Amino acid sequence: MSALEQLKASSADSKSFFLFWGVNIFDDMSLSGYTKEKSSIVVLGLNIHTAPVEMREKLAIPEAEWPRAIGELCGLNHIEEAAVLSTCNRMEIYVVALSFHRGVREVTEWMAKRGIPASDLASHLFLLRDSDATQHLFEVSAGLDSLVLGEGQILSQVKQVVKSGEGVTGFGRNISGMFKHAITVGKRVRTETNIAAGAVSVSSAAVELAVMKLPEHSSDSARMIVIGAGKMGKLVIKHLIAKGWTKVVVVNRSEERVDALREEMKDIEIIYRPLTEMVASAAEADVIFTSTASETLLFTKENVEPLPPVSSMVGGSRLFIDISVPRNVGACVSDVEHARVFNVDDLKEVVAANKEDRHRKAMEAQVIIAEESKQFGAWRDSLETVPTIKKLRALVDGIRITELERCFSKFGDDLSKKEKKAIEDLSRGITNKLLHGPMQHLRCDGSDSRTLSDTLENMHALNRMFSLETDASVLGQKVRAKVEQSRRETQ
Ligand SMILES: NC(=O)c1ccc[n+]([C@@H]2O[C@H](COP(=O)([O-])OP(=O)(O)OC[C@H]3O[C@@H](n4cnc5c(N)ncnc54)[C@H](OP(=O)(O)O)[C@@H]3O)[C@@H](O)[C@H]2O)c1
Numbered sequence: 001m002s003a004l005e006q007l008k009a010s011s012a013d014s015k016s017f018f019l020f021w022g023v024n025i026f027d028d029m030s031l032s033g034y035t036k037e038k039s040s041i042v043v044l045g046l047n048i049h050t051a052p053v054e055m056r057e058k059l060a061i062p063e064a065e066w067p068r069a070i071g072e073l074c075g076l077n078h079i080e081e082a083a084v085l086s087t088c089n090r091m092e093i094y095v096v097a098l099s100f101h102r103g104v105r106e107v108t109e110w111m112a113k114r115g116i117p118a119s120d121l122a123s124h125l126f127l128l129r130d131s132d133a134t135q136h137l138f139e140v141s142a143g144l145d146s147l148v149l150g151e152g153q154i155l156s157q158v159k160q161v162v163k164s165g166e167g168v169t170g171f172g173r174n175i176s177g178m179f180k181h182a183i184t185v186g187k188r189v190r191t192e193t194n195i196a197a198g199a200v201s202v203s204s205a206a207v208e209l210a211v212m213k214l215p216e217h218s219s220d221s222a223r224m225i226v227i228g229a230g231k232m233g234k235l236v237i238k239h240l241i242a243k244g245w246t247k248v249v250v251v252n253r254s255e256e257r258v259d260a261l262r263e264e265m266k267d268i269e270i271i272y273r274p275l276t277e278m279v280a281s282a283a284e285a286d287v288i289f290t291s292t293a294s295e296t297l298l299f300t301k302e303n304v305e306p307l308p309p310v311s312s313m314v315g316g317s318r319l320f321i322d323i324s325v326p327r328n329v330g331a332c333v334s335d336v337e338h339a340r341v342f343n344v345d346d347l348k349e350v351v352a353a354n355k356e357d358r359h360r361k362a363m364e365a366q367v368i369i370a371e372e373s374k375q376f377g378a379w380r381d382s383l384e385t386v387p388t389i390k391k392l393r394a395l396v397d398g399i400r401i402t403e404l405e406r407c408f409s410k411f412g413d414d415l416s417k418k419e420k421k422a423i424e425d426l427s428r429g430i431t432n433k434l435l436h437g438p439m440q441h442l443r444c445d446g447s448d449s450r451t452l453s454d455t456l457e458n459m460h461a462l463n464r465m466f467s468l469e470t471d472a473s474v475l476g477q478k479v480r481a482k483v484e485q486s487r488r489e490t491q
Pocket of ligand 1: 088153232291293
């Protein structure tokens with residue numbers, strides 16, 4: 001089984017993902033050289049399948065901080081490129097590691113500094129490398145790894161990673177190429193398969209959960225309140241309309257967003273309440289949806305305990321349905337009598353149904369993903385020739401300049417400026433013409449696998465013929481330069 005298959009077959013309570021494909025990053029640190037020819041694409045992360053929300057929320061990184069996180073990750077000695085995919089369902093770090101083992105250790109330590117000890121992380125963290133890492137991102141983008149199969153929000157989030165990475169040093173060629181390719185995959189899967197047909201979202205699953213928990217005859221009479229009028233809040237309201245609700249209270253910091261919702265959704269009466277009236281508004285509600293980007297809890301045992309009881313007609317318990325990560329409703333609220341709390345992880349209950357349909361739709365999407373993964377792998381392989389192209393050009397140019405200087409010194413001051421320029425142009429013309437053929441045979445975009453394997457063969461032949469350095473030593477040089485830079489920065 002590949003690492004990715006093992007990850008899929010595992011569950012949140014599995015032991016360390018590091019260990020079960022034979023890589024114990026905590027022990028295997030003794031490698032001294034950089035023997036691998038190519039850097040590795042690695043993803044390290046926690047997601048809804050491997051870790052509970054209380055752990056994911058501690059590591060969540062708000063979008064505004066992604067560029068800073070990329071900078072910090074690329075400041076590590078063995079990390080060259082990075083991206084952060086932090087959503088309510090996942091917190092995944094994608095990196096290009098110059099050395100796999102060292103890179104993984106550095107990223108794990110970096111994550112541990114964010115509040116979870118490495119030993120606790122290890123049993124919830126998953127780790128995938130190269131083609132497994134790429135395939136995983138493509139599946140994520142296609143909505144195959146989502147709680148709600150085929151949901152569209154994740155594709156928007158992947159697009160957001162690319163948008164916020166624009167111009168950020170460290171969101172480099174490999175990682176940005178992979179994320180851009182993931183967007184193509186996400187779009188292809190949704191247009192060429194019926195994965196998104198009738199696909200629900202986290203917000204519709206939240207409304208569905210509320211309906212499931214309310215007594216059958218009472219569901220459309222229950223008083224609904226939505227805290228947060230952002231993307232998720234809006235979707236919750238849309239699904240409430242679809243379920244027949246005609247009135248909802250919306251609590252938000254600012255009124256503008258609520259006005260916009262009112263403008264857009266004429267089929268429901270939307271009553272605005274400011275955040276300062278949140279608890280008073282909750283006192284008059286039976287079901288409370290929370291969907292804000294607040295980093296701190298909005299509901300705690302202390303402010304929920306004094307709320308008046310709800311009618312037995314709606315089940316006698318006030319339902320808190322919290323789709324925010326970090327959570328908006330404290331876990332301790334469930335200790336309050338007549339209060340029941342559900343978070344994003346509890347939505348599994350809603351989507352667990354219809355597993356067979358899920359499997360069938362996923363299989364259709366896998367065909368596209370396999371095709372695109374192969375294409376991306378070939379593109380990445382084609383980048384391998386870039387160092388050879390650079391080195392060969394530098395070698396030839398070095399020879400040209402040395403010979404040119406030797407020639408000029410023989411003439412002393414006898415050559416005019418014009419003559420010198422003519423000789424220099426001649427030397428450049430000859431080398432360019434000679435290099436044209438080899439350069440042509442080193443370039444390919446990876447779209448044709450036969451051309452690609454010929455190109456890689458040419459590359460190895462040229463490396464041998466001209467004694468160009470191997471990629472392994474290029475990696476070594478990069479690492480030494482990074483170590484030197486971080487040493488200078490800490491001095
Ligand atoms: N986007 C998704 O696909 C998705 C899916 C599932 C869950 N979630 C979770 O749902 C939550 C909201 O996501 P979103 O995509 O709807 O975000 P969003 O569109 O950016 O909206 C954020 C909302 O949170 C409010 N807010 C921000 N900071 C606040 C604070 N300190 N106190 C109170 N309210 C605050 C904003 O109020 P103002 O209008 O006043 O700024 C706005 O209503 C997040 O926790 C997210 O992780 C998102």
